[in-house]
Amino acid sequence: MSTTSPAPSDSSTPNNSNPKTTTASTLLPNDTFPFPREFFFPPFFTRQTNLTTHHAQLTKWSSLLLAYCRHHRLFRLSLNPDALPFHNPRINRRLAPGDIRRVVDFLRRDGRAEYVLPLGQTKKDGAMTTTARGGGGEAGEGGEAFIYWRTPEEWGSLIEGWVEETGQRGSVLTVYELREGEGTRGTEIWGMDGDVLVKALGTVVKRGKAQIFQSGEDSLGVKFF
Amino acid sequence: MSHRKNKAVGLAAFDRSRLTSAQYATHGSALRSSQASALETQLSVFRSLLQQFAATHAKDIKSNPTFRAQFARMCAAIGVDPLLASSGHGDSKGKGDSMWAQLLGRTVNDFYFELAVRVVEVCGETRGENGGLIEVGMVRERVVKGRVEGMGVQGVTEDDILRAVGTLKPLGSAYSVIKVGSKQYIRSVPKELNTDQSAVLEAAQVLGYVSVSMLMDNLRWTRARAQTALEDLVGEGMLWVDKQGIEWEYWSPGFMLEGDLPLDGFD
Structure with a gap:
């Protein structure tokens, strides 16, 4: 990266020498x-x-x-x-x-x-x-x-990929389960913002690859096809 | 005339001397042409040696910036600009390959061409933030970061960058190298700076920023003059304004790129 190239006669590279001690984070x-x-x-x-x-x-x-x-x-x-x-x-x-x-x-x-x-x-x-x-x-x-460092579409595909990988196409998952269940623990889905998750699922619905429905008084369920 | 001691006497001596001067003349021209051809031979020997040298060390020339700079200097010493078209100096439109190309098969030539392309890219990428005026060192830093294919890890020197900019010249490009204060800049928009603007940029380069009152104090300018120069440069996108200080401060965008902080926060 910041290799001080041996400039031949005059040192045309000014201050490349100080190590990364004073980065912005510190x-x-x-x-x-x-x-x-x-x-x-x-x-x-x-x-x-x-x-x-x-x-x-x-x-x-x-x-x-x-x-x-x-x-x-x-x-x-x-x-x-x-x-x-x-x-x-x-x-x-x-x-x-x-x-x-x-x-x-x-x-x-x-x-x-x-x-x-x-x-x-x-x-x-x-x-x-x-x-x-x-x-x-x-x-x-x-x-x-x-x-959206990941757009809802991108999240949607990611979730769809996970569902596919874990062989859960056709089964009903709750939004709660996706966000906080054991199944998604360790994946990027776990701990997602609820609204963003629903938006993400919405994009999959839009592509006709999933369906969302009310699965309780206050919880949503989703089924991937 | 002949400085020879003259042993011959009588009329015949005139003929004799005429003869010798004729002989001298021919000898002289023979000598001259033989010297010329000897020189030519020497040059061509040198050339082929240079060629051999370049061929043997093509890899070093390509990957080692110090070596490359020294090789370029060596070429310059014998009056060969390796980047100029071989057909001669000046305006000749490059129909022949450049010395680099001739000497090294295209590789080193390509090196500078690729570098030039990267330089153009960097200038283009940053034009929005610097108005088309960027320090050579900054370009180098960015090029090294983006690492041109086939270049060694050692990267490139500012020398290389300047040479690469030189290759753009025959294309009638707007790229030029200008000096502001102690630093060299690549200018990628065909805009001439007037002396006031240069002075402001130079001050901003040294101090980081300038303000109207700083220009008034240090350059003894009138308020209007300082204001005009600053506004012009802002208008050209070559200075950024900070309005949150006591007085408006005008910063050189180069300061945004300096230091050793990572530029690419987004991964």
Whole structure:
């Protein structure tokens, strides 16, 4: 990686020598995530006025959020400007709520995020339709967003693969079982966010490869074909 | 004229001397041509030695950057630019293979070609964040990270990067190498920097960022002049603004890439 190539006459490679002692993660002791360099670049937290630059900025923020959530296996992210990863206490910079929203919207365009609807709105059954519910403006400041480091489609295929591997096609599984049962322990499915799981199953239903039904007062069942 | 001691006397002596001067003339030209051909032979011997050397050490030249740089220097010493088309200097459009290609069969030539392609890619990938102006060292770092196929683990030097950029020139490319302050940059957009802009970039390169008041204090510029230069550079995407400090700070995007933090957080 950072092999100091023996530059012939003049040492044209400046500071490649210091070992990996001061990585970002050690600078933010509360977080194991290896924050990228831009996270320590103050302008990264100010919306850039140049459109091209702004696009580059959004792209970087997007991959930061995806990587961050993947690292911590977060399915939903609090859009709190005073918390990681939107706030960098080391350089005392934070991303403004409006700019956070822009990043989430940028991810949404790629199908990589979705606002979490505030409580009270239809959740379980509403979640089965995977179409982005436009607007999302209701999820006020400090709301939450699903960050899809795996899209519901990708989760759906993963679950379908597991069902196939374990020879459970045709049998009825409950959502609870998938999330917390012994069967999925040790797989990526175990401990999934309930809403994301239901969305994921919804995509399989959409492909006609599964069916979801109410299997109790408050629990869903699924059957893969 | 002849400086010979003249033993001959009488009229015949004139003939004699005429004869000798004619002889000298022919001898001179014979000598000259033999010297020229000797030189030519020497050159061709040298060339073939160089060729032999290159053939024997093709692997080293390809994989060892120090060795490669030294070989290039050796070529330069005898006036051979291995990357120029063999048909001559200057504007000749490369119909022949370059020296590298001739000497090494295509491998080293390909090395620089591949490298040039990577350089173009890196410039393209980062253009959004730096407005098409990127430090050579930064390009190198990225290229090494992306590791060009067939290159040794030792990677490439800045020297190689610059040579690779040179190969793009015959294509009429917009790529050029410019110097800002102490550092060399590759410019991938055909945009000339005026002296004010260069001065700002140089200051930002040294200090990390600049502000209007910093420019006013250090360069003794008027507010308007500082503002204009900064806004121009922001407009070109060559500086990023941080508005969360006491005064707006304008940062060189190169600072985002420096240090030894991993760039690729997403795996």
